[in-house]
Amino acid sequence: MTRAADLTLDRVQTGDVVPELAHDVTATTIVLGALASRDTRPMHHDHDFAVNRNGIRDIFMNTPNQAAWFERYLTDWTGPKGRLGRMKFRMRESVFPGDTMVLRGTVERVEVDATGCGWAEVEVALTVDDVVCTTCTARIAVPTGPDDNPWRRRGDDWRP
Amino acid sequence: MSTIETTDLPDDVTALIDVVQYEERGEFPVERGYVWTTCASVENGNPLFWDDDTAAALTDGPITPPTMLSVWFRPHHWAPGRTKVALPLQVHFDLKERLELPEAVMTDNTITFYDPVRPGDVITSSQILRSISPVKTTKVGTGRFWVIDVEYRNQDGALVGVETYTGYGYRKAGA
Numbered sequence: 001m002t003r004a005a006d007l008t009l010d011r012v013q014t015g016d017v018v019p020e021l022a023h024d025v026t027a028t029t030i031v032l033g034a035l036a037s038r039d040t041r042p043m044h045h046d047h048d049f050a051v052n053r054n055g056i057r058d059i060f061m062n063t064p065n066q067a068a069w070f071e072r073y074l075t076d077w078t079g080p081k082g083r084l085g086r087m088k089f090r091m092r093e094s095v096f097p098g099d100t101m102v103l104r105g106t107v108e109r110v111e112v113d114a115t116g117c118g119w120a121e122v123e124v125a126l127t128v129d130d131v132v133c134t135t136c137t138a139r140i141a142v143p144t145g146p147d148d149n150p151w152r153r154r155g156d157d158w159r160p
Numbered sequence: 161m162s163t164i165e166t167t168d169l170p171d172d173v174t175a176l177i178d179v180v181q182y183e184e185r186g187e188f189p190v191e192r193g194y195v196w197t198t199c200a201s202v203e204n205g206n207p208l209f210w211d212d213d214t215a216a217a218l219t220d221g222p223i224t225p226p227t228m229l230s231v232w233f234r235p236h237h238w239a240p241g242r243t244k245v246a247l248p249l250q251v252h253f254d255l256k257e258r259l260e261l262p263e264a265v266m267t268d269n270t271i272t273f274y275d276p277v278r279p280g281d282v283i284t285s286s287q288i289l290r291s292i293s294p295v296k297t298t299k300v301g302t303g304r305f306w307v308i309d310v311e312y313r314n315q316d317g318a319l320v321g322v323e324t325y326t327g328y329g330y331r332k333a334g335a
Contacts, residue, residue, distance in 0.1 A: 038234035
């Protein structure tokens with residue numbers, strides 16, 4: 001796959017747009033995501049339960065798998081040295097088979113904290129047909145230079 | 161309706177604020193099979209999770225995707241002799257019952273990541289009630305907001321993550 005090679009903080013500015021990610025969601029997407037997150041609740045794999053018991057359109061993507069999509073989206077952008085510090089989710093609408101979900105992010109803030117750790121705050125929206133289903137405010141550590149590695153930080157040097 | 165301040169909470173509920181409850185050990189050691197299945201499910205090619213040389217260079221060996229934190233606490237779908245499964249966020253359900261608020265929604269979820277979780281780790285979680293609001297009326301009913309932290313620690317006691325949930329327990333208007 002194509003990946004940005006180790007993004008560094010000097011290449012990040014407020015207002016930058018993180019490259020868009022689009023994915024055609026199938027029943028397999030939903031069920032595999034639920035299986036991977038050990039979630040056996042029927043609304044994530046049983047169409048009949050979802051429609052006739054829950055009264056919704058179909059099975060839908062669970063929250064942990066959405067988090068995994070957000071993580072993949074952000075680290076596709078940063079490269080493997082990007083280290084997530086914090087994610088805040090707001091769930092509004094569900095994601096169903098047949099949807100094309102699109103993740104779009106904008107850098108809202110760039111900073112270097114008191115320990116010298118570089119951070120980007122990114123506001124990401126997961127949309128389907130331009131309707132916002134989930135938003136995620138992510139704080140992700142980005143190396144300040146080619147020799148920096150946020151994964152080395154421990155204890156008081158890591159302030160997510 | 162009048163606003164009831166937090167001090168009007170039952171004493172036994174107030175006493176629970178900042179108290180560690182429901183400490184629970186994961187049912188199995190963290191393992192890479194779920195890491196690869198998760199990465200496959202979202203087509204995540206991050207070499208940290210697929211390439212041991214990259215993991216050795218950047219993180220001193222394999223780690224798990226940070227967003228998998230809650231995965232290590234989902235109970236087995238079945239286990240011999242089990243009669244009851246503890247609900248995730250039991251404190252939330254306790255508050256609903258104690259405060260007689262039959263409906264509830266989660267309004268907010270924040271995950272903060274600390275030390276990486278590694279294959280072989282055994283993670284322990286605990287639930288801590290952080291705050292309860294005065295009675296508030298919203299468009300869905302009347303009730304209280306509460307904030308619950310779920311702290312995750314590895315077998316060495318190191319903090320690996322905190323999930324913070326804001327819940328709203330309420331009674332529907334007219335109910």
